[in-house]
Amino acid sequence: MALARTWSVALSGVDGVPVEIEADVGAGTVRTQLLGLPDAALHESKDRVKAAVRNSGHAWPTQRVTLGLSPATLPKNGSGYDLAIACVVLAATRAVPGDRLEGTVLLGELALDGRVRAVRGVLPALLAAKRAGLTDAVVPVDCLPEAALVDGLNLRGASTLTGVLAWLAGEGELAAAPEPAPTRPPDGPDLADVIGQPEARWALEVAAAGGHHLLLTGPPGTGKTMLAQRLAGLLPPLGRDEALGVTAVHSTAGLLTPHAPLVSTPPFVSLHHTTSAAALVGGGSGTAKPGAMSRAHRGVLFLDEAREFGAAKLEALRTALEEGEVRLARRDGIVRYPARFQLVLATNPCPCAPPKDIDCLCPPAARRRYEAKLSGPLLDRVDLRVTMRPLTAMSGAEVAPPEPSAAVRARVHKARTRAAERWSAHGWPTNAExxxxxxxxxxxxxxxxxxxxxxxxxxxxxxxxxxxxxxxxxxxxxxxxxxxxxxxxxxxxxxxxxxxxxx
Structure with missing residues (x-):
């Protein structure tokens, strides 16, 4: 009987749990058995791993292979365990030494030819591994920029299973983690582009300074969408801990790229009214994936034509607006995703939406039904409500040129600094919290x-x-x-x- 062990990580939301993977190779019916509540993708890994091992120049054992993933009661999902399974089985058969596997986390999906493919959730997985006291990690080479955000781990990047096996045998080296590249936030739309609307511009500044939710009501073409798109540009850059929290959500959702591994600016998520409830809140079979509310964490969630979304989707916002997180119950358990966002709603005043309210042709009953689509409990959670002015001129509408985003951003930064200093003993970064x-x-x-x-x-x-x-x-x-x-x-x-x- 031969036994070997190594480590991987299971994700529940953005929380990771280290998983010990053990391989036992011994006498018995020739088969590979996977224990520990694997999902369908993990069950299929047996065939993927066998093909990858054969195509990497090694033989799969012709004995009974038992793989145990502990804790056994925790559901395991995804293909990120492939690399760990291949290495631990070959270590159990003494094809490669297993000394380096004992304290090493291995993450990566294997192609049939032995290539190591990128997987989701590398950042939260490595953060969990670090908290558990593990010191070494091997990840897909494409995930190295993301993995390098975690300090205190000896990181290595793998492009093929052959390279990992050579490293285990002490016959080669894997790619080292790159130095974090300085990232310059992209230039967003400028507030100087918005014509008029002094009340709405002031409300936008107040919303940015305090982290408040905002409702913009007005006829089409008055600048509701333009103002909403410029709110994220008024917010200060994310702090280190906030950036890691936002990046962890985006990593779990599979939205990160090697060129921009760290989300350092507040995200802006805009949704069409045909968006499903699962896309808004999060969902999926087995373990739920993050939705738009979580992807907008520490940023802005914009719902244009808000009254067209439907009651079920709008009312789903209420708990997140109060508690700053989304809890999703599915077959495999309850997952929690952070969702501390600023909500911006934009809507027309009535179904016909004329340029001026006095020209409205809607019957009173139709107007009441339309206004009732935004319920009282939801509106009660919106701090700032502004009715937009109709445009009366395209040129010469203002005595002075409109303020650019940079000037407003400076005032917002000073106000946020005052609030953060006042509430620092309690850990509340904004007045809205x-x-x-x-x-x-x-x-x-x-x-x-x-x-x-x-x-x-x-x-x-x-x-x-x-x-x-x-x-x-x-x-x-x-x-x-x-x-x-x-x-x-x-x-x-x-x-x-x-x-x-x-x-």
């Missing part, structure tokens, strides 16, 4: 400042959640004004944002 009880208990404002909120609550014009969100916006307005605490004017302006109308 501060819990309501903390605002009311630890940073209570005087009664003469919040009196307008008390009156709105007593009249039923505002919910408790809405009052908390008004307080958060008021703190953002104070940060933009560079004052220490919100005033009554800031609170009144925040309340006006809940239902702002323009003539």
């Amino acid at each position: 501060v819990p309501g009880p903390a605002l009311r208990r630890d940073h209570r404002l005087p009664r003469d400042v919040t009196g307008i909120l008390d009156r709105a609550l007593s009249l039923g014009a505002l919910t408790g959640r809405g009052a908390d969100r008004c307080l958060r916006v008021a703190w953002t307005l104070a940060d933009l004004a560079e004052v220490d605490r919100p005033t009554a004017d800031h609170v009144a302006a925040a309340l006006e944002f809940r239902d702002r109308r323009t003539p």
Whole structure:
């Protein structure tokens, strides 16, 4: 009997669990048995690995091969275990030494000719391996730039199974991890391109400064989409930990490229109203994959023509807006994906959407039905609501040229810095993430400042959640004004944002 072991990683959402792979080769019926809750893709790996081993100049054992993946109760899925299985079986038959396998994580899919192909989720897998105390890793050479984001691991890149087997035998070297290349964020669309809309531009700045959600309502062609596309460009670059968290989600979704392995700028995800609920939230058989809400983590999720999405998809946003994560229950268990995004909704005021509201031809009942497509509970979670002005001129519409994104971004950065310093002891990076009880208990404002909120609550014009969100916006307005605490004017302006109308 011959036994060998090595390591790989199983992913559950963006959380990894190290998997010990053991191979036992001994007497018995000639077959290869895989234990440990493998999925269909992993079951098929037996045939892929056999062909790759033969085409790499080695023989597959003609005895009974038992492969155990531990922990045995954890579902295993995907093709990323191929390289580890091939190496551990050959080590068990003494075809190659197994000394280097003991503390090494191996990730990679094998082609039938022995090439090592890239797999998803390398970054979260290596982060989990590092937390577990493993020190060495072999990954597909195409995944080396992504793997190099993890410090503290001895990384090697493999292009073929033959190269890995030669490295195990001490007869060759694998590719080393490259030095991280400096990345320059691409130039996005500039806010100077937007004509007019002073209220909407101000709301966009407030949203960027505090991390607030935004609803833009107006006729077609007034610049709703243009403004939404420019919000991500006003946000500051992601910090190291935030960038790794966002990159882990994109790695799990298979969206990373070797040329841009680190997502260092806030992502912008725009969806068409025909998008399915699974594409929005996440889904798939077995273990659910991340959806658009998770891909927009620490960035912007834009829903154009929001009232056309349908109630089921819109209401699915509510939990993520409150908790900043998506929980998906499937056959193989519950996975969690981060989803701390800024939501931007754009919609027409009515079905006919004339250039001016006074020209609306919709019957009152049709207009009410259209407005009801955005439910009260969803709107209650949107901090800023702005009605766009119709355009009246294409030239000479403004006394001064519109501000570029760079000028607004500088003010946003200063406001975010003030907020981050204020909440640093609690770990809240933006005002939008501060819990309501903390605002009311630890940073209570005087009664003469919040009196307008008390009156709105007593009249039923505002919910408790809405009052908390008004307080958060008021703190953002104070940060933009560079004052220490919100005033009554800031609170009144925040309340006006809940239902702002323009003539």
